Amino acid sequence: MAKRIDIKDVNIYYGKFHAVDSVTLSVPPRSVTAFIGPSGCGKSTVLRSLNRMHEVTPGARVEGRVLLDGEDIYAPSVDPVEVRRTIGMVFQRPNPFPTMSIRDNVVAGLKLAGVRNRKKLDEVCERSLRGANLWEEVKDRLDRPGGGLSGGQQQRLCIARAIAVQPDVLLMDEPCSALDPISTLAIEDLITELKQDFTIVIVTHNMQQAARVSDQTAFFNLAGVGQPGRLVEVDDTEKIFSNPSQKATEDYISGRFG
Amino acid sequence: MTTAMMDLERPATGPTFQGVSAGRKAKNVLATTLVTLAFLLAVVPLVWVLWSVVEKGLEPILRADWWSHSLSGLRPYEDMGGAYHAIYGTVVQGLTTALLSVPIGVMVGVYLVEYGTGTRLARITTFMVDILTGVPSIVAGLFIYALWITIFGFSRSALAVSLALLLLMVPVVVRTTEEMLRIVPNELREASYALGIPKWKTIVKVVLPTALSGIVTGIMLGLARVMGETAPALVVGAYAPYINFNVFDGNMANLPLLMNDQFANPETAGFNRTWGAAMTLVLIIMLFNLLATVISRWSAIKK
Ligand SMILES: Nc1ncnc2c1ncn2[C@@H]1O[C@H](COP(=O)(O)OP(=O)(O)OP(=O)(O)O)[C@@H](O)[C@H]1O
Ligand SMILES: [Mg+2]
Numbered sequence: 001m002a003k004r005i006d007i008k009d010v011n012i013y014y015g016k017f018h019a020v021d022s023v024t025l026s027v028p029p030r031s032v033t034a035f036i037g038p039s040g041c042g043k044s045t046v047l048r049s050l051n052r053m054h055e056v057t058p059g060a061r062v063e064g065r066v067l068l069d070g071e072d073i074y075a076p077s078v079d080p081v082e083v084r085r086t087i088g089m090v091f092q093r094p095n096p097f098p099t100m101s102i103r104d105n106v107v108a109g110l111k112l113a114g115v116r117n118r119k120k121l122d123e124v125c126e127r128s129l130r131g132a133n134l135w136e137e138v139k140d141r142l143d144r145p146g147g148g149l150s151g152g153q154q155q156r157l158c159i160a161r162a163i164a165v166q167p168d169v170l171l172m173d174e175p176c177s178a179l180d181p182i183s184t185l186a187i188e189d190l191i192t193e194l195k196q197d198f199t200i201v202i203v204t205h206n207m208q209q210a211a212r213v214s215d216q217t218a219f220f221n222l223a224g225v226g227q228p229g230r231l232v233e234v235d236d237t238e239k240i241f242s243n244p245s246q247k248a249t250e251d252y253i254s255g256r257f258g
Numbered sequence: 259m260t261t262a263m264m265d266l267e268r269p270a271t272g273p274t275f276q277g278v279s280a281g282r283k284a285k286n287v288l289a290t291t292l293v294t295l296a297f298l299l300a301v302v303p304l305v306w307v308l309w310s311v312v313e314k315g316l317e318p319i320l321r322a323d324w325w326s327h328s329l330s331g332l333r334p335y336e337d338m339g340g341a342y343h344a345i346y347g348t349v350v351q352g353l354t355t356a357l358l359s360v361p362i363g364v365m366v367g368v369y370l371v372e373y374g375t376g377t378r379l380a381r382i383t384t385f386m387v388d389i390l391t392g393v394p395s396i397v398a399g400l401f402i403y404a405l406w407i408t409i410f411g412f413s414r415s416a417l418a419v420s421l422a423l424l425l426l427m428v429p430v431v432v433r434t435t436e437e438m439l440r441i442v443p444n445e446l447r448e449a450s451y452a453l454g455i456p457k458w459k460t461i462v463k464v465v466l467p468t469a470l471s472g473i474v475t476g477i478m479l480g481l482a483r484v485m486g487e488t489a490p491a492l493v494v495g496a497y498a499p500y501i502n503f504n505v506f507d508g509n510m511a512n513l514p515l516l517m518n519d520q521f522a523n524p525e526t527a528g529f530n531r532t533w534g535a536a537m538t539l540v541l542i543i544m545l546f547n548l549l550a551t552v553i554s555r556w557s558a559i560k561k
Contacts, residue, residue, distance in 0.1 A: 058376065085454025095445040098558075099467040112463050148456060158449070165453055196327035 001200045002029040003069040003086075003168040005050060011228075012045050012054060019045050021228035022064075025218055027169075032200045034189060034210035034237065037220035038252070042229030046220070050201065051087035052080040068168070076241045079237045085109075088167035092166050092174040094154035096146035096161070104143040107156055108164035112117035116210050124164050132160035152183025159190065163198070170194065172202040176209065188213050207253060211241050268412045295322035308540070315537025318530040324538075329516075329531070330500035337527035341535050343501040347416065347512035348542060351495075352485040352503060354420040355427055360477055362424075363431025364466075371433070371439040372461050390429040396423040399493030405496065414496055416510040422490035434476025471554035478550030482543040488514035511537040 002016075005027040012020040020042040025035045035043040048054040049062045051071060065072050073083045081119035096105045104111065106128050107121045115121060126143070129135040134156040138149070146157055155175060161171060176184040191200060191213045205209050208218055233246045244250045260560055273432030318324060321340070327344035366383060395445075402422040406412050442465050450460040466473075497519045498509035513535045520531040 051452065053448065053452060056448065061354075081451075081456050083454075084452055089448075089452035091445060091449065091452075093445060095443070095449045097449070097464055097468075099464075099470075102549055108450070108464075109455065112453070112455045112459050161449075161453065243474060 002197060004029045005149050005169060005199065005201075006065075006067040007046075007050070008065040008067065008219060010046070010049060010062060010066060012042065012049050013061050013063070014057065015059035018228040020049075021230045024230045025231060025234050027216070028108050029199045029202055030195060030197075031146075031215040032202060032213050033216045033218060033234075034196050034214035035201065035203045035218050035220060036205070036207065036210050036252075037229070037232075038222065039205075040229070041220040041222045043211055043220055044173050045229070047201060047203055048089075049175055050171055051089055052083045054087060055080065069258045085113075086163060086167055087166060087169040088162035089170060090170065090172045090175045091156070091157050092163050092177055094151055094178065096149075096154050096157050098145070098147045100146060101143045102138050102149070102157065104148040106237075107165050108161060113165075128160040128164040131154045131163050131194070133186055135159055135200070150183075152179045152186065155179060155183070155187065156190070158196075159187070162204070164196070167198065169199045169201070173201065174203050174205065177205065207241075211237060217241070219244070219246070221248055221252070279334045297477065311533065311536050311540055314529070314533035315535075315540075316399075318534030319537050319541075324534060328499060328501045332499070332527075334523045335525040335527055337525075337530060341513065341516055341531070341538055343498070344511040344513045344516040344535060345538060345542070346503070347515070348485055349540065350505060350508070351416050351420050351423065351491075351512055352546075354479055355423040355484055356477065356481050358420065359424045359427040359431055359480075359505075359517060363428045363477075364435050364473065366428070366432045367435025367439060368461060368466075370436050372457075372465070380428070386431045388434050390425060393425065394489075395422075395426055395487050396489035396493065398422045399490035401425065402490070403494050412492055413507055414509065415494060415507050416505045417511075418494040419491045419510075422494050423484040423487060426487065426490075427484050430480035430483070431473075431477055435469070435481070437475050438472035439465060441472075442468045460532070467557070471558040474553045474557065475550050478546050478553075479540075482546050485512075485543060485546075486539060487516060488518055489514050492518065513542075526539075 007023055007025045007027075010020070010023045023046055023186065035047065037043055042175075045054065050066060051137060052062075054060050054062055064074075066074060068083075068086065072078070073087075097108060100108060103125050106125045107115075110121060110124060126135060126139075129138065134153060137153060138144075138157075146154065149157060155178070159175070165194075176187050179187065188209060191202065194200060202210075202214065214237045217237045217240040218233065219232045219240065220229050221232045224231050232248050233240070233244060235245070240249060241253060244253065261407045269441070287459060319341075323338060324340035324342075325345070326342055327338075327340040329339040330340075330343070338356055365386070370380050374383070382419045394467040402418055402425070406418050406421060407414060412418065426435075437502070446464055446468060450464045455463075491514060495512075496509040498511050502508045502510045504510075517532050517535045517539075520528045520535070522528070523531070
């Protein structure tokens with residue numbers, strides 16, 4: 001299931017604005033890779049280019065190749081809808097569908113893809129909610145609207161919704177930034193569990209979080225105002241946090257930035 | 259002794275919070291008065307209108323025949339019969355208009371927000387909708403007369419009336435749909451795309467349901483408005499004092515036409531029929547608004 005991602009010489013643009021310059025990096029399967037770096041350096045942009053979500057923004061485009069187990073997701077014959085089905089995403093702000101119940105939120109991906117079998121849907125719903133550590137909390141109110149949950153619960157609901165379609169890769173853009181420490185811990189535990197089945201890429205501003213959950217860390221930085229963001233270095237998380245090879249990385253991690 | 263203590267304990271500076279100054283109080287009173295006056299100015303005529311309609315129209319509509327008989331074969335001075343034929347006409351013409359204009363209007367709105375942003379076609383469409391919004395209803399009637407009756411050679415009918423009303427209702431529906439879709443957060447669309455759901459399905463299953471309650475309210479308000487229109491019905495339809503079930507052919511009454519016809523009747527019967535029809539129209543429109551509230555409550559985002 002889990003697949004590896006190879007990003008090869010990717011340049012990303014918003015219209016004329018060159019947002020990210022020439023990123024090359026590999027994400028091994030069944031591992032967690034963390035993207036860190038100052039605000040505006042292009043972490044979200046790179047993340048969104050990994051499931052072709054970037055091109056949803058008008059005028060935005062990606063140059064270069066992103067390989068999923070060797071297959072270029074930007075090849076002309078590839079359907080972006082299929083790519084997004086294979087590479088799921090969890091956003092910074094929890095965004096459950098407001099018109100749907102908890103159950104319908106979880107199985108939205110399957111239901112809207114045409115799966116009608118009630119038994120199958122219920123099965124997937126339970127499995128995904130258990131996978132997102134939310135089952136015990138909501139099993140008695142699956143028919144209540146998803147918007148009625150707490151922020152942390154909503155975020156886990158969104159994770160359940162993302163894993164319900166059984167993607168190969170899970171992208172997470174600051175999934176804990178709107179959450180309290182307890183919910184954050186719950187989600188970090190969850191990420192460690194999900195690693196068994198998925199390849200995970202997570203963007204975070206929280207160094208401790210990157211250190212706790214990730215196997216590999218990529219540090220992005222800006223050369224200057226108006227300049228494109230670029231990848232400074234990527235290495236094992238332990239190495240990045242103890243003995244990075246770049247000065248900029250060390251400065252950023254130790255808080256001596258800017 | 260006590261005074262000395264108090265003097266000692268008094269802080270060196272003045273108190274942080276002072277009472278409201280006289281000037282501010284006066285301004286407040288003035289503003290409150292003005293706002294209240296404006297409110298009364300708006301409400302008095304409204305209540306007055308409603309009151310005259312109820313006062314003069316309630317008695318006729320309480321007669322049993324009002325809802326079950328037409329005015330077929332009655333002389334102007336015979337104070338009997340009912341508005342059944344015109345009620346049928348108003349409801350059927352309104353529903354036909356809605357049936358035609360809701361799909362068109364919603365689809366145009368969806369195009370403008372979801373597909374056409376920034377394109378030339380979208381700009382032209384928006385411009386056209388703006389113009390249509392300002393078209394007087396009688397012009398819409400004349401246009402349909404020229405097109406449907408003179409050029410295509412169809413006869414005057416309820417359908418022709420509905421087509422003219424369509425021109426008035428489509429811009430309302432487009433506008434509402436557009437506004438409601440624009441306030442659906444982009445995050446929901448992205449969440450749906452991220453699940454591998456194609457764009458059109460995202461629109462149908464996620465975006466439209468989220469905007470539904472607002473769209474329904476807009477549709478109902480538009481419908482209420484066109485049901486009270488008289489001018490197009492005068493131009494492309496024609497009053498008939500008897501019931502006509504056929505939408506595609508023949509004269510068909512509706513409440514505004516009945517009022518227009520009976521207003522010229524100097525007998526008490528004419529007076530009763532005119533005000534009775536007015537009362538009925540107000541009731542039907544209220545019913546539609548009530549329905550709109552119920553539907554939008556029911557389809558609203560639940561928390
Ligand atoms: N929709 C957009 N249109 C134009 N420019 C954008 C858009 N989104 C982001 N950018 C620009 O792209 C650059 C990278 O933004 P990005 O959101 O990827 O940063 P980030 O590293 O995720 O920052 P943060 O940590 O604050 O989330 C920034 O200069 C930003 O202004
Ligand atoms: Mg970001």
